[in-house]
Amino acid sequence: MTGRWRDLAWAGAGLLVLLLVPLFGAPPAIRDFIMFGMAYGLLAMSLNLLIGYSGLVSFGHAMFFASGAYAFGLAMQSGKFSIPAAFALAIVFTAVLALIVGAICVRLNEIYFAFLTLAFQMLFYNVILGWVSFTGGDQGLMGGIPRPKFLGIDLADRTQLYIFCSVAFIVCIAILRQLVTSPFGYTLRLIRDNQERAAFLGVNVPLVKLTCFVISACVAAVGGILLTLFVSGAYPNFGFWTTSGEAIFMILLGGSNVFLGPLVGTVILRLLNDITVTYTSHTELVLGIVILILVLGLRKGPLDLIAERLENRRQAAAQAVRDAADAGANGTGKGGS
Amino acid sequence: MDLDALMRCVGTTSCIVTQLTSGMIIGMLLFLIASGVTLIFGVLNVINFAHGSLYMIGAYAAWTFYQLTGSYFVSALGAAVAVGVLGVLFERFLMSKVYGSNVLMQLLVCYAVVLISDDLIKIIWGPVSLSMGMPVEFRLPPLRFFGGVVPPFYIFMIVAAMAIGLLLWLVIARTRFGNIVRAAAVNGPMVSALGIRVNLYYAAVFGIGSALAGAAGALAAPVRSLTPGMGFSILIESFIVTVIGGMGSIVGAFVASIIIGLTRSFGSIGFPLFVDGVMFLIMALVLIFKPSGLFGRPHNK
Numbered sequence: 001m002t003g004r005w006r007d008l009a010w011a012g013a014g015l016l017v018l019l020l021v022p023l024f025g026a027p028p029a030i031r032d033f034i035m036f037g038m039a040y041g042l043l044a045m046s047l048n049l050l051i052g053y054s055g056l057v058s059f060g061h062a063m064f065f066a067s068g069a070y071a072f073g074l075a076m077q078s079g080k081f082s083i084p085a086a087f088a089l090a091i092v093f094t095a096v097l098a099l100i101v102g103a104i105c106v107r108l109n110e111i112y113f114a115f116l117t118l119a120f121q122m123l124f125y126n127v128i129l130g131w132v133s134f135t136g137g138d139q140g141l142m143g144g145i146p147r148p149k150f151l152g153i154d155l156a157d158r159t160q161l162y163i164f165c166s167v168a169f170i171v172c173i174a175i176l177r178q179l180v181t182s183p184f185g186y187t188l189r190l191i192r193d194n195q196e197r198a199a200f201l202g203v204n205v206p207l208v209k210l211t212c213f214v215i216s217a218c219v220a221a222v223g224g225i226l227l228t229l230f231v232s233g234a235y236p237n238f239g240f241w242t243t244s245g246e247a248i249f250m251i252l253l254g255g256s257n258v259f260l261g262p263l264v265g266t267v268i269l270r271l272l273n274d275i276t277v278t279y280t281s282h283t284e285l286v287l288g289i290v291i292l293i294l295v296l297g298l299r300k301g302p303l304d305l306i307a308e309r310l311e312n313r314r315q316a317a318a319q320a321v322r323d324a325a326d327a328g329a330n331g332t333g334k335g336g337s
Numbered sequence: 338m339d340l341d342a343l344m345r346c347v348g349t350t351s352c353i354v355t356q357l358t359s360g361m362i363i364g365m366l367l368f369l370i371a372s373g374v375t376l377i378f379g380v381l382n383v384i385n386f387a388h389g390s391l392y393m394i395g396a397y398a399a400w401t402f403y404q405l406t407g408s409y410f411v412s413a414l415g416a417a418v419a420v421g422v423l424g425v426l427f428e429r430f431l432m433s434k435v436y437g438s439n440v441l442m443q444l445l446v447c448y449a450v451v452l453i454s455d456d457l458i459k460i461i462w463g464p465v466s467l468s469m470g471m472p473v474e475f476r477l478p479p480l481r482f483f484g485g486v487v488p489p490f491y492i493f494m495i496v497a498a499m500a501i502g503l504l505l506w507l508v509i510a511r512t513r514f515g516n517i518v519r520a521a522a523v524n525g526p527m528v529s530a531l532g533i534r535v536n537l538y539y540a541a542v543f544g545i546g547s548a549l550a551g552a553a554g555a556l557a558a559p560v561r562s563l564t565p566g567m568g569f570s571i572l573i574e575s576f577i578v579t580v581i582g583g584m585g586s587i588v589g590a591f592v593a594s595i596i597i598g599l600t601r602s603f604g605s606i607g608f609p610l611f612v613d614g615v616m617f618l619i620m621a622l623v624l625i626f627k628p629s630g631l632f633g634r635p636h637n638k
Contacts, residue, residue, distance in 0.1 A: 051441060057439070057440045057441050057444060059386075059444060104621055104624060104625070107628075108624070108628070110439075110440045111378075111384050111440055112580070112584075114384070114440055114444060115384060115386070115576045116576075116580070116624075118386075118573070118576070119573050119576055119577060119617070119620070120617070122570070122573045123613050123614070123617050126613045127613070127614075130610055130613075131610070241569065242452075245448045245452075248441070248444065248445065248448070249445065249448070252441075252445060282456045282459075282460065284452040284453070284455060284456040285452070285453055285456035285457065285460075287449075287452055288448075288449040288450065288451075288452035288453035288456070289449070289453065291445055291446075291448065291449035291452075292431070292446065292449045292450075292453075295435065295442055295445045295446055295449070296431065296434050296435075296446070299438070299442070
């Protein structure tokens with residue numbers, strides 16, 4: 001229970017920090033950076049629920065990011081829904097989509113899973129591109145997303161939008177945190193480490209995987225919704241395979257074994273992007289080279305490496321303490337005999 | 338949805354001939370790529386997500402060789418060899434480093450290679466699409482079968498792809514090289530213990546798989562426009578083909594490629610918006626009823 005309170009305190013502190021930024025008159029560029037970071041951060045964090053905690057390497061996660069964005073955007077443009085209703089609708093739509101894709105994919109082995117999720121994502125992307133009359137094709141959802149007031153909140157106002165997004169973001173992160181520290185989260189790790197053992201212990205492995213897949217998709221959808229609200233549109237590249245690749249890369253950059261690792265990775269990647277864009281138009285080239293260096297050189301994410309070092313050091317220290325205690329005990333033992 | 342058009346087409350031999358040949362060329366391109374994917378997977382147990390990039394490089398290389406030499410046959414051969422060599426380098430310096438690691442690392446290496454090669458193509462050949470045009474060797478009057486018009490190049494393409502596929506099958510099934518490769522696929526350390534340098538065979542298999550993608554690129558160059566990123570959509574289709582045909586099965590890849598090719602060509606008349614959907618439906622059905630694919634050995638998860 002103490003852990004839960006501590007997590008809530010962290011969530012509150014995180015929200016406070018996010019909310020203080022606009023108060024202190026941060027330049028719009030920084031606020032924009034944070035907003036993008038929150039949307040893509042949810043994508044990466046939710047993907048890590050699959051990759052890091054469940055061992056499900058999905059290469060098609062951006063599909064749910066895009067489905068959230070498009071479902072929300074289309075619902076708002078139809079003019080029949082309030083923002084909360086459209087929000088819920090987009091999540092439900094994504095959950096159904098994830099249920100269908102997941103039901104086909106979760107029983108497959110690792111490699112099949114990776115490229116079938118990729119294939120379904122490309123199907124979804126092609127539908128977005130092809131169904132021009134409904135989705136606007138490669139132009140995306142144009143003409144802006146209307147943001148009628150609800151409950152006295154006016155999302156057309158930049159500051160209120162920022163606060164709304166921050167709250168949604170923190171709530172999602174808190175949910176993810178609750179999930180990974182719950183028995184369900186430990187079941188996921190058990191499945192990741194030893195699927196057969198989990199099955200023998202009576203865990204319904206496909207069902208747990210499917211549940212995790214759907215939850216993760218819903219969180220990614222929230223990320224998509226935040227991005228749609230922020231850029232006031234939805235574009236096919238939200239669901240392109242490179243977005244999934246970037247999300248995987250964010251996890252690598254941050255580290256999959258640290259809870260907030262993907263978030264750190266998101267920040268690093270966005271910074272990296274912003275910096276390279278100012279020097280060269282060949283961001284992909286730079287990104288590719290950085291990935292190769294990280295994967296072949298470090299073989300894991302930098303944060304994972306640091307976490308591992310700290311853990312090793314702590315264990316070494318604990319070992320030293322134990323050795324000292326043993327030596328002391330032996331000494332007294334000898335003295336006694 | 339325009340099933341009437343499909344029925345009208347099936348009613349005339351000329352339309353059937355046209356759609357059949359266009360379906361076959363789509364299928365044969367897919368077959369060359371998918372057989373490379375499936376060969377590499379069957380032996381090395383890795384999925385080469387960068388296989389589409391090799392196809393793209395093959396097409397661009399063929400374009401350049403054709404500009405230089407003016408001979409399509411030389412440039413096609415050159416492109417296949419060049420991409421094969423590139424594949425060996427890719428395997429030796431990048432992929433072989435992550436064989437032991439999890440899928441995530443392999444995925445990331447391939448992702449990096451796709452990003453780098455797409456950008457390099459833009460730098461070297463420019464971002465606008467190129468087209469090779471019909472090579473001089475094939476500027477012949479079209480052939481006619483049952484009222485349908487078939488360009489001679491299409492015939493060449495289909496025959497060449499089939500010949501390459503047959504050759505590949507013979508090499509894998511009938512030669513000493515093939516025996517060793519198949520043994521290494523089942524138990525690499527054992528083959529290595531028998532005094533065979535397995536790593537060389539791994540590199541060779543990767544090179545052959547890459548050369549197949551390069552050949553596919555060269556065959557596609559006269560009939561497709563060359564754009565950076567052209568490899569990715571065909572990669573997805575070749576995955577669908579390998580899933581339907583069965584991972585590791587070259588015969589399966591052949592049959593599944595023809596199924597997908599014909600679905601594409603006839604589907605583009607009858608249900609243009611749903612062609613992708615139908616392809617996925619076929620794949621989903623195969624996965625549900627025969628998860629190892631039509632010709633795949635049942636594999637343990």
